[in-house]
Amino acid sequence: MTVQLKPLPADRFDAWREDVKQRLVVRSQESGMRVGADAIDFAETFLHELLPQGYATTTTSVFTIVDGSSELGTIWLGVSAGRVYVIDLGIAAATTAEQREGLFSALRRVADEAEVARISVALFPQDAEGHALIGDRGFSIASIQMVLEPLPVRELTPLVEVVPMTDERFQSFVEHSEAAFADDLVASGRYAREDAAAESRRQMRLELPQGLATPGQELFTASVDGAEVGYLWLGMRRRDGRPHAFVLDIEVAEDQRRLGYGRALMHAAEREARRLGADSLGLHVFGFNTGAIELYESLGYRRVEETFLLDL
Structure with missing residues (x-):
């Protein structure tokens, strides 16, 4: 039957x-x-x-x-x-x-x-x-939630320097980050083009209601020899009553890629998370971003939840 x-x-x-x-x-x-x-x-x-x-x-x-x-x-x-x-x-x-x-x-x-x-x-x-x-x-992985816990102790010389983002840099960051996230929402299949921009803007406002001054939000620019190569955004959360950092956005400038700066920025995220009192890091990655998934898993992140999507 x-x-x-x-x-x-x-x-x-x-x-x-x-x-x-x-x-x-x-x-x-x-x-x-x-x-x-x-x-x-x-x-x-x-x-x-x-x-x-x-x-x-x-x-x-x-x-x-x-x-x-x-x-x-x-x-x-x-x-x-x-x-x-x-x-x-x-x-x-x-x-x-x-x-x-x-x-x-x-x-x-x-x-x-x-x-x-x-x-x-x-x-x-x-x-x-x-x-x-x-x-x-025929299901494909639309998105993955990952966690690194506990934070590893790595004896490394920092390849990139991260410093708090300035008010001036923040304005261009918001515009770029919103547009990039909207593109990712479309590429992941989660949103149609006409809805993705509004959803990206909504999430940005939700996380940063007071802009750069929003409590619990830590934004950095990354540089090598004084030249900016990317940025990092950590949101501070609580995990079983303890501080927990979440990578809300990370990017290496397009002309600075394949030079090891992505891995170096993730190492910087670990250092900053520890400085802020956290002993764990979380992140979300879209399923199509296979290069980033491989990087995160090589750093010790593990998958804790996956969303699958099937086009009928």
């Missing part, structure tokens, strides 16, 4: 919500995406924001996955921005290839009915059933 998706009964909603919360907490902590109480706080906030009216919320849908007389688990879906999002997949036991094929076909039917042409899935590395579901179906 074909695998079917059936709406979750109302009397099971509370138990399902608790299962999702526990799944998010455990997977976040096991992957290292969030640790300690951070994972619990995130799970509660996530569920509150996506299910503001509880079972009556209409912006997402929860289904049981049924194969004949057997229930395989649950799947939580959202439809937005031209795609179906798999928000959570809760499978009780290992599925067969035939069952996964049936579930994927059911997902495609949801996309067809919603008249969207993409499926998006965010997975932690240890989510075996999720990876099995999307495996060999």
Whole structure:
């Protein structure tokens, strides 16, 4: 019998919500995406924001996955921005290839009915059933969250010098960074060209409401022998109650690339993070940026969450 998706009964909603919360907490902590109480706080906030009216919320849908007389688990879906999002997949036991094929076909039917042409899935590395579901179906990695923890001690002579960004340099930085991030949003497939600029501007304003004076935001220019070769932007966060630095933007000037300055800037990020009291560094990288991914992994960063995208 074909695998079917059936709406979750109302009397099971509370138990399902608790299962999702526990799944998010455990997977976040096991992957290292969030640790300690951070994972619990995130799970509660996530569920509150996506299910503001509880079972009556209409912006997402929860289904049981049924194969004949057997229930395989649950799947939580959202439809937005031209795609179906798999928000959570809760499978009780290992599925067969035939069952996964049936579930994927059911997902495609949801996309067809919603008249969207993409499926998006965010997975932690240890989510075996999720990876099995999307495996060999043409999904590409849209984005990756990475963490370096603890910060390594490297006995290196700095190749680049980083100094706090000036007010004058900040103005051109904002213009360039917004445009570059918009281009990346388009290249990643996450946004259409007409929406990418607005989203990039929104995120810039969110992170820097007071411009260069915004507390917790550290912006630097990098130079070699007095000539600027790039810039670095660190946002200070909290990770299980401790200072944590996040690389919000980093770039080597186009005419200064392939000279080792990218690696040197990442080393500078480690030094600045430690100076600011952090013992961990996080970052986000788009899946198409394979050179940057290779660099980060060679420095010891590990993948803690990946988002996959399929064009139907």
